[in-house]
Every structure is written in C-alpha cells, then in structure tokens.
Amino acid sequence: MFGLLNVNKPPGLTSRDVVNRVQWLLRQSGGKTKVGHAGTLDPIASGVLVLCLGPATRLIERVQQMEKRYVGTFRLGCTSPSDDIEIEPTPLDNPPIPTLDQIEAALPAFTGRIEQVPPCYSAVKIAGKKSYERVRRGETVELAARPVHIYGVEIVRYEYPELQLAIRCGSGTYIRSLGRDLAAALGTSAVMSDLVRTAIGPFSIADAMRGSSIEIETVHQHLHSPLDALPLLPRRPLTDEDEKLLRNGMPIDGPLDSPESAGVNQHGALVALLAPKQGKLWPSRVFVAG
Structure with a gap:
C-alpha cells in the first residue's frame, strides 16, 4: 500500500493506538x-490524524509542515501541571474574570511568529528522554521557548469559565501552551479541557474516516493518493523510459522551471520527487522500488 489515510481520532486513543490498529489489519x-x-x-484530543502508509511514510515531514486548524476549549481560573485536564486542575482563589473585550484585545499578541514554551508534560526530548517521562520520575524540567507561527485565533464562544477558540497554526504549536499564555496575559490561568483538530492542509475532519471503526475494507476505501501530501508541487508526466531511469537513480530530460516537482507515471502514481541539476531532472527521492 502506498498512500495516506485521513482518520478522525476519537478521544481516549493515542495516535500510536490508531497506527497500531492499521498495521495490525494490514498484517x-x-x-x-x-x-x-x-x-x-x-489522548484527550480528537480530530484529523493523517496516517502515511508504505513509501508515503517518507512524506510525513511534508504533511507535518502543512497548516493545522484546531478548535480548543479552555477552562479559565484554574491551573494544572500538564496545562490540560489530564491532571486534575486546581482552582485559583478569587481569580479575575476577563471580559470578552479584554480577551479580544489580548489575541493580537498571540498571532504571527511568537515564542512559545512547550508544556513540561509533552514529548519534547531532553538529552534523549521525553519531557513527560522525566517529570513523572520527579525531575524538574525547564523547557526553552521555541518559535511557532500562529496564522489566526478567533473566539468561538465565551461563557466564563469556558473559552473556545478557533486556531490556525504551523508545525510545532502547542495549543495547551497558547491557552496557558493567553490566560496569563489576562492575569489568570487556564487549562485546556478539549481539543479538536479540524484540518491539516487539505485533510479536513468532514472527510475523515471514523477512527473508532477502522477495518481493512475502510482502509482501502479511504486511501488517498500520496500526491495529496504535495498539493503545491507541479506534476511532471513520465514515460515508461523516464520511470525506469528514475527507479535506477538516473536523471531525465524535462522542464527546469521549478526547484522541485513530482514525477507521475502514466497510471497517475507518484514515482519520484525531482530537482533540476546540471541541465537535467534528478530524483531527490524515489518511491517506486527498482
């Protein structure tokens, strides 16, 4: 199998649980x-989880770099070491109650390129160990801020203490941290109580297969072309001879007007990623075994 699956992961399952289910079915x-x-x-989150099957696992980074959309729900006036409800939140004593206008006024500071500290209960690695593993062993963890890109944040609903936001962001963004930092800017604290990823690039929750009922038949029915991971790359049609050369690591003739393109054979299948060099198109990554 060579392609992508757009799965609507239910709450309670880890991303690895979904991967394991598909692998087991295929075996x-x-x-x-x-x-x-x-x-x-x-595990508490739900929504779009893109699985890459077979040679498409080499496109994982391409999908990760796509814009992501979330709807996050936050409970103001309480705090938690995990920045969500995975650990029982602790209420603050007499916290301030922000107004809708105050929240709207604070949002612009959290758009564009910002610095964000990941939650200590996260999979960020410190000297080869995941941060949450160190914290659970009783270690004190301090994570460095890192740049992330927030394309937009909008208020969906606000009924204190619950605030719901629609967020568009780039790779590496922690929505828990966004809620935590927004609350801090408002003079209070917050934990994330729910999270739904509604889209990754062209993969939307409306088109996703239900993660709670994955069967081998539905895997076949919902398999996307690996080309869906490369929506912006120009397609280069290949002849049989082109395909043979590329499969053996050899260059082909073709237009050199793009820094990268996707070589597609006569059956519409992705064969290779192509890059111009020395007047030829060279394969930078081949997906069909020679």
Whole structure:
C-alpha cells in the first residue's frame, strides 16, 4: 500500500493506538506495510490524524509542515501541571474574570511568529528522554521557548469559565501552551479541557474516516493518493523510459522551471520527487522500488 489515510481520532486513543490498529489489519491481510502518523494528537484530543502508509511514510515531514486548524476549549481560573485536564486542575482563589473585550484585545499578541514554551508534560526530548517521562520520575524540567507561527485565533464562544477558540497554526504549536499564555496575559490561568483538530492542509475532519471503526475494507476505501501530501508541487508526466531511469537513480530530460516537482507515471502514481541539476531532472527521492 502506498498512500495516506485521513482518520478522525476519537478521544481516549493515542495516535500510536490508531497506527497500531492499521498495521495490525494490514498484517492480518498478509501485508507488511509500514505505517506512521504526521503529527501527534494527545489522548484527550480528537480530530484529523493523517496516517502515511508504505513509501508515503517518507512524506510525513511534508504533511507535518502543512497548516493545522484546531478548535480548543479552555477552562479559565484554574491551573494544572500538564496545562490540560489530564491532571486534575486546581482552582485559583478569587481569580479575575476577563471580559470578552479584554480577551479580544489580548489575541493580537498571540498571532504571527511568537515564542512559545512547550508544556513540561509533552514529548519534547531532553538529552534523549521525553519531557513527560522525566517529570513523572520527579525531575524538574525547564523547557526553552521555541518559535511557532500562529496564522489566526478567533473566539468561538465565551461563557466564563469556558473559552473556545478557533486556531490556525504551523508545525510545532502547542495549543495547551497558547491557552496557558493567553490566560496569563489576562492575569489568570487556564487549562485546556478539549481539543479538536479540524484540518491539516487539505485533510479536513468532514472527510475523515471514523477512527473508532477502522477495518481493512475502510482502509482501502479511504486511501488517498500520496500526491495529496504535495498539493503545491507541479506534476511532471513520465514515460515508461523516464520511470525506469528514475527507479535506477538516473536523471531525465524535462522542464527546469521549478526547484522541485513530482514525477507521475502514466497510471497517475507518484514515482519520484525531482530537482533540476546540471541541465537535467534528478530524483531527490524515489518511491517506486527498482
């Protein structure tokens, strides 16, 4: 199998649980297809989880770099070491109650390129160990701020203490941290109580298959072309001879007007990523075994 699956992960399952389910089904049907996911969702979160199957696992980074959309719900006036409800939140004593106008006025500071400290209960690695593993062993963890890009934040609903936001962001953004930092700017604290990833690039929750009922038949029915991971790349049609050369690591003739393109054979299948060099198109990554 060579393609992508857009899965609506239900709450309560880890991203790895979904990957394991698909791998198990493929093995039961006699296959040994490699499966990976393009962006972890926490167990309490739900929504779009893109799985990459077979050679498409080499496109995971491409999917990870796509814009992501979330709807996050936050409970103001309380705090938690995990910045969400995974650990029982602790209420603050007499916290301020921000107005809608105050929240709207604070949002512009959290758009564009910002510096963000990940939650200590996260998979960020410190000297080869995940941060949450160190914290659970009783270690004190201090994570450095890192740049992330927030394309937009809008208020969906506000009924204190609950605030719901629609967020468009780039790779590496922690929505828990965004809620925590927004609350701090308002003089209070917050924990994330719910999170739904509604889209990754062209993969939307409206088109996703239900993660709670994955079967081998639905895997086949919902398999996307790997080209969906490359929506902005120009397509280069390949002849049989082109395909043979590329599969053997050799260059082909073709237009050199793009820094990268996708070589597609006569059946519409992705064969290779192509880059111009020395007047030829060279394969930078080949997806069909030679």
